[in-house]
Amino acid sequence: MKREKLLKSYIPMTETAFYILISLIEPRHGYGIIKHVEEITNYRIRLGSGTVYGTLTKMHRDGLISVYSDSKRKKIYEITQKGQNLLQIEIQRLKELHANAIKYGEELL
Amino acid sequence: MISVFRPFWSYDVNATENWLTYMAQQGYHFVKFNRLTRRFYFEKAGTIMQTPTYWIEHEKRGKADLSKALQEDGWRQIYAERNWHVLRNEKTLHDITTLPAREGMIRRNDTLRKLFFILLLALIFTALPPVLLLGVSLVMAGVPPSVEGGPGWLFTALIGLSLWMYIPYSFFKLNQSVKQLEACDVLENKQRLSQEKYTSDFVKWRLGWIYAPDKLEKWLEAMAKQGKQFVAVRTFGIRFYFKDSRPQHIRYCVDYQKELNRAYFDMHLGAGWRLMHASKGFMNKWSIWSMAYEEGEELPQLYNDTVHMLDHAKRIAFSHLFMMLPMTSMYVVLFSMQWSADMGKMDWFMLIVFGIAVIEFATFSLQSGLYYQRIRKRVSKFFP
Known part of the structure; x- marks a missing residue:
């Protein structure tokens, strides 16, 4: 997929896509992703396995993640360089969002 | 360097990988291939590898993007072009613990x-008129019609x-290939399902x-609440x-x-779902968890977000409507043609058959539309 198309379809990223992609900086299997996202969001986000499967299939098709099988023939997913580049762009956007939230919205807290 | 012509190598990728191993055992190491001319290039090497394992991937990752775990297990990427990646591991398949992807x-x-299926249909349909004409003239006249070849008819015939x-x-080769590759991937789970013993009352x-499908879910859930557990x-x-x-x-x-593949089953089984049913037709790949x-x-959910919930419902409703609406209109046309014709006894029978077909296909279309409406309503209610 072309870069512009990729940016258009992934950025801004949905919460689901963001958490799935960021957990794949470490290689993980499907259920590992669900557990990891639960832990880092304090059980706020409980991903459905269908949602994870759908997202992974799309990301794999777009070259954001790669797949291989481990010794028990379980599928392991891992972010690719292309996926890392995309995640960086999203993180920059989130940083800006965060900075502006503090700068202009702090008094509401 | 030598080169070997292997025209349909991707139709049986397992055989091609084994062939690369065989060539390496003869002292010819794979270097590159040309996608257009379908030639594989080998270098005569001084060392003979015992039983290296080759793996051909079709993946949309970057050229140099090889997972660390694969590298640690001995996999090296020896050639990459576009989405093709040829990997080699000097160990035999039995000693390897991690395997590259087959999904792509x-x-x-x-x-x-699918493309060749459509082409095959087109080919059959274009061949039908001349074949029918030939058949009709053979039956009617008893002699084959004389055919005048146009200019360059031999050339046209050769192309045909x-x-x-x-x-x-x-x-047929691709059909075999997909079935074979999928079988390696899914078989285990399908077997596990069919071997599972169940007793039913x-x-x-x-x-x-x-x-x-949402009504089926509700029905099964209501049955379970009444103490009637669905088993198969x-x-x-x-x-x-x-x-x-x-x-x-x-x-x-x-x-x-x-598509139903190993990753799909692994994902849901890993998350604690139990597979109750999986059908694997050309069109309908349904599973019940x-x-x-x-x-x-x-409440446990396969889909936790609105995007995937709606996508899933849309996929179901639209693929049914895509089939059912043309069928409905076809039978409406047939019905009205029959209606306007002079009616004999047989015609009444056909009229009733067409009428039932119209009602049936219209009901399926309506049900599919209503199903999508229900899911949309539910999604907007829970996630406004």
Whole structure:
């Protein structure tokens, strides 16, 4: 997929896509992703396995993640360089969002 | 450097990988291939490898992007061009613990298979008129009609003949390839399902549930609450087996996918879902999953976000409407043609048959539309 198309379809990223992609900086299997996202969001986000499967299939098709099988023939997913580049762009956007939230919205807290 | 012509190498990728191993054992190491000329290039090497393992991937990752775990297990990428990656491991397959992906390869061959299926249909349809004409003239006149060859008829005939060889061959080989690659991937789970012993107390019939899968879920859940636990589906997915148990809260999810692969089963089984049913037709890849939960607990869901919930419902409704609307209109036309004709006894019979067909296909279309409406409403209610 072309870069512009990729940016258009992934950025801004949905919460689901963001958490799935960021957990794949470490290689993980499907259920590992669900557990990891639960832990880092304090059980706020409980991903459905269908949602994870759908997202992974799309990301794999777009070259954001790669797949291989481990010794028990379980599928392991891992972010690719292309996926890392995309995640960086999203993180920059989130940083800006965060900075502006503090700068202009702090008094509401 | 030597080169070998291997025209249909991707139709049986396992055989091609084994062939690369064989060549390496003879002292010829794979260097590169040319996608257009379909030639594989080898270098005569001083060292003979015992039994290296080759793997050909069709993946959309970057050229140099090879997972660390694969590298640590001895995999090296020796060639990459576009989405093709050729990997080699000096160990034998038995000593290797991590395997590269097959998903991309299956997906590619599946797309090609569908393309060749359409081409095959087109080929058959273009051949029908002349063949029929020939047949009719043979029957009527008893002699073959005289055929005048146009300019360059030999050339045209040769093209026709090669198309008739190339397209059917490609379709059948690709069909085989996809089945074989998928089988390696899925078989284990399918076997696990069919070998599972179950006892049942009674059977209920349920027809046409694929047009309203949400109602099937509700029905199964209500049955479980009454102490009638669903255990299996048989006979083309219409006979539902139940056993008496204590009343339970069980969530059932009916899922529809374009492809069922190992990753799919692994994902849901890993998340604690139990596979109750999986059908694997050319068009309909349905599965039914179940998970028990306690009262007051959050309802288990296959899809936790609106995007995927709606996508899933859309996929189901639209693929049914795509089939059913043309069928409905076809039978409406047939019905009205029959209606306007002079009626004999046989015509009344045909009229009734067409009438039933219209009602049936219209009902399926309507059900599919209503199903999508229900899911949309539910999604907007819970996630405004």
